[in-house]
Amino acid sequence: MGIPVIDYNGPSNEGVSIHQNNIKNGYRCDTATAYLGPISHHRKNLTILTGHRALRLVVNEQTMVCEGVEVEEEEFLLAEEKKRRAGDLKKGWKGYFSERKRRFVPVSKEVVVSCGSISSPHLLLLSGMGPKEELEKVGVKCLVNSPDVGKQLEDHLSLFVRASVKEGSQTVTERAWMEGDRELKERGEGPLASSAADCSYFFVSEAGKKVAEPYPDIQLSMIVAPCDEDFYHGNLRYTSHFNYYTNPSHQINPQTEGVCFVITHLHPRSRGSVTLQSSHPLDHPVISTNFLDNQHDLDVLRCGAEKMVQVCKQPSLRDLDIQLLIPPHLHNDDQIDWDGYSRHYAKSLYHPTSTLQMGKVLTPDLRVKGVRGVRVADGSVMPGITSGNTNAPIIMIGEKVVDFLA
Template identity: 35%
Template sequence: MPASQSYDYIVIGAGPAGCVMASRLSEDKDVTVLLVEAGGRDLHPLFHMPAGFAKMTKGIASWGWHTVPQKHLGGRVLRFTQAKVLGGGSSINAQIYTRGNAKDYDAWATDAGCAGWAYADVLPYFKRAEDNQRFVDAFHAYGGPIGVSIPINPLPISEAFLRAAQEYGIPYNPDFNGAIQDGIGHYQVTVRNGRRSSAATAYLRPARDRSNLTVLTVSAVTRIVVDNGRAIGVEIAGAGGATRTISAAREVILAAGAIGSPRLLQLSGIGPADHLRQVGVEVKHDLPGVGTNLQDHLDLYAICECTGDHTYDGYARLDRTIWAGFQYLAFGKGPVASTLFETGGFWYADKVARSPDIQFHLGLGSGIEAGVSRLKNAGVTLNTAFLRPRSRGTVRLASADPAAAPLIDPNYWEDPYDRATALAGLRMGREIMRQKALQPFVLAERLPGPDVVSEVDLTRFANETCKTDHHPVGTCRMGTDDMAVVTPDLKVRGIEGLRVCDSSVMPYLVSSNTNAPTIMIGEKGADLVRGRAPLPAASNARQPVPA
């Protein structure tokens, strides 16, 4: 229960950007900040063990949402995990630290009209957030809140995968976030001293004792209160259906993610007027772009049976689970210290793409994620994701009831190019798994299986097994056109005192995992809210296309 019913700033959502925003704003002792989170605290040990990710896509600390039937995937309904806990996605993800490609951010600035968001502009904010274990150069720094390290003791099969990819023709790259994104290698991960470095532990925990910061958990915001075109507070659900209102003297900052933020705007009467009237919400401001432009990475995968106990599947046995727990507690190493997806890279399915368009994640087992088949014997999984989908989807309300799940429609593969490029990426991944370097470790491909070769059969397999990569963005995109929801300074167009600061503001999906870019948005957004001059643009760091 907050000590006051009025604050200078109210931040809605304690995901990666929300934690950053609350921490940075509360550095100013002259303001008061309230951070409101619908989920609970990150107290369970699994949140802090790197391998705890294996439990997360199966429902822990999740809203439990699903997509609507996907008409281009044969009517599939996909589980759509969205975090409901302090730290948001950074508390339940696979802890892969990738930023995307320089050209992603340059496109934000040039194609989407978002001045101040080019790669040279955002790189200093990536560096400000980072505490890198290994790299200190034009692209990296240490001393920031987020711990970034390299995997602890990669398994021999992971090293063999690196050799196999090089046999296939993909060069080795020690740093996907450095001068060049292209290549294969071990990922940097958001792990410090064998423990997950989430936005909750890195940003929020050090700030929790500040007298001007209040963190309210298990508290769902049902509506942003708008009066005469200005956001003046939030309405929070209470016991027995009652609500209470908390006022914001300066700004309300919405950081509920690419699904939660457009959902709450629409519940508050801010969005496409026709849709709001249809579901019975009073229109406060007709803003047609709210909930449009949804983009997400779709994963296809191959699963191979191993020749022996080369991955972590064997640790499902009780005796091995106990031993792994002892290893971790005593030495900070072993299977529990693994993020389970530590190795991968970026390459081209479309040879004329402006930068890598396929991302690989090597999974050290089978059945790691929800809905993915588990082999009887030890297995290894290779996920492949097409990075720049052309398809666009929506987030809409099912009704005016704040407790109702939203209608999430990523509209996967609406554009045939997405399907063709994704299938090309899957074929490429399967070829890597067949290279000589992996023969001592890989017995045979079990999924899709050696008989699944034709376009028709591969498409059927993909339709039946594909899954989200948990990277939704774009539903409150920034820009200067009529469909933009926020301006490049993250202010909601047409409403005073209201900003959005999370992955929903991305005009285009970045070519990588989205946690690090969302933290960057929180860092830059905090400077915008505080009226601070932006960090000086980087002048000596580019990501050139290799010759």
Template identity: 30%
Template structure:
């Protein structure tokens, strides 16, 4: 007998599988469309762009984005154990207190910052130790960056010279300022949700992990979810759940599976001749962080020359050196105008030529940084392309649909251009690689439309309050939950991996009916 069937072995699925299987009296099946996470490039931090458009990538693409003059945006998502935590930039950011308090004020009971902080602390093993904001006994290893390229120290110093505070902990008392990011790494290697949670649990006899299995639809018995149909090597199988089916496939794939199973906007489903089981706004309300990077040539050595025998040895024997770089080593949080309650843009800074949506091969020493819009007011939509489970969904983020979002990115770029002029960075800059023609609004906006890409943080397609309740149960059906970034009522101000792990930690307690045991 299987109690819980979890669809998706990404960040949330790995947490759920590990936590729920702690009870030896229940049986858990974890289903993953991709394969194992054994490839070397998964675990070497600086190698993650090599995973783009590979067998480890769902390799999605947006529809023509209206706010980007019709540009289609490449959307990488992890397709392996660990999901996107096995191919992300490993930045450990939680978001802002106001994000969670805002969720709670809007009706997401139990999701205020004070409610979720214990779950962040429970998940975390921070090498700095324990305090009121951080934990040191959790599965997820959180460490200082071990690359420490001098360009990143120069970026932080330039931010200070431009008048912004140095912030040693973006997950502490205050978020504003510039600094170096902490990373989800262990001994200089990637610490994905699979490494942190799933692999230590896989020897349990009550946990079964099925890879290479595409979920095609949810099974129902009357008004209750009873299991999942999967395709393995072209053959259909059914996995039944006595207690619950839990979707943990992310902000793109979880809504897709719901809609394939007849749960979604009735008119959209009817147009594809999918029988409507529940008319819910699945896929509506999509949010993401659009990012616009700029880059400059430099004579300072960058990650372009990191793959040397010496650096490989430093990685494998010391867990240090350029190959431990998460690429986005530094950054900051800024308010582009007065009167904002929290930052509206975040910078990521990289000591390498990072261009063509991360797929460009560095041809010279260069470094880059730039803003993403942290709390967009624009909303997009995900819908089905066809009723075939293997078809990729239609995704429109609707980036920069509002004047507020457009103003944030334009002023964010002006902040970046000002930081680049400061003495600490000016001495490293030898020319322009990709920057706007000027700091005029027209030139910046033209640059934004040409060079914006995702910073890989899709959320809110199965949001609390519209699709699921505050305990993440799908409205109108028993035995079915969604547990991943899709349940966020709105995207948090920061990278989304740590919040997704937190959501799954809290969901595991909701499912088990226990309180946080931190």
């Protein structure tokens, strides 16, 4: 196919590249481990308050300066919430929260909101910062009329496509996973010390070329994985995602060696939103992803799936005898209804961004417009989603905010 091997940090992003991962001694090294772990026990100017939830930012309505954050012990919150839902508590949430359990955390300089692309807009909305009409509709007083709070939600949407391979192909079986688990625990090495998908092919789809897409809009990865459906339930939390075959005689043997292709649309046109369900902080926000609302998104995923089929037919993979496991109702001879597959089985890759966009809701130095003393540092600040996974850019955003505060 003539696909070049590239460094995706270089000038060209189209091609195959080995992944860079946050892995230390065989385990994922998250930001808490890397940043907080080494300093959390001896830094006198750091207090980590666990088991609490931020209820709202407290803003002085005369000066429009954020004076602090109101928080509540989560265990008490959940107990009170059970009573509220049972009808034992009739008052609004401000009426029954215990003054003893509720805490006001004052701020001397600035509050940095870093709750993620769902909870950060949720907190701002609860604090009266957002579209005035939407806030007043649920009984929240509007302090800052900011129409774009919670809007423009973007995410990476993926198709997971299972495939069986010829027995003895040395992919991964259940027994191999058990051996890999022992190797990981003893030496921090082996197949389980990898990210499972060790490289990806980034490219501009044919649908993307028609609209002059400037960046890769498809990421094609392959996970070496057994055909055991429980593997996907346990690791990806995709309950019944691959339960295509209701007839027991058609079920795939869990010991069958296999792979799983992951086709990810990197720059979807569909946009979602995060809005308030109510003024109560324990009522989850309404998340409308609007996945596949735009026909272009279906076209791109179809192109990605067709490219995957081409890859499977390459001479270097022919000996594996790759057989795609497609639901019977979406498969007719050699024709696969990829649009139908996308509508039924497309899943979020959990990379939400852009709900508090820099330039609209935030200033270039990530301050919330209309109020003083509040910044945001997470994926919600992105003007648009990145082609690559969002973990590294979000860490960079946090680092940049540290520079702003210094």
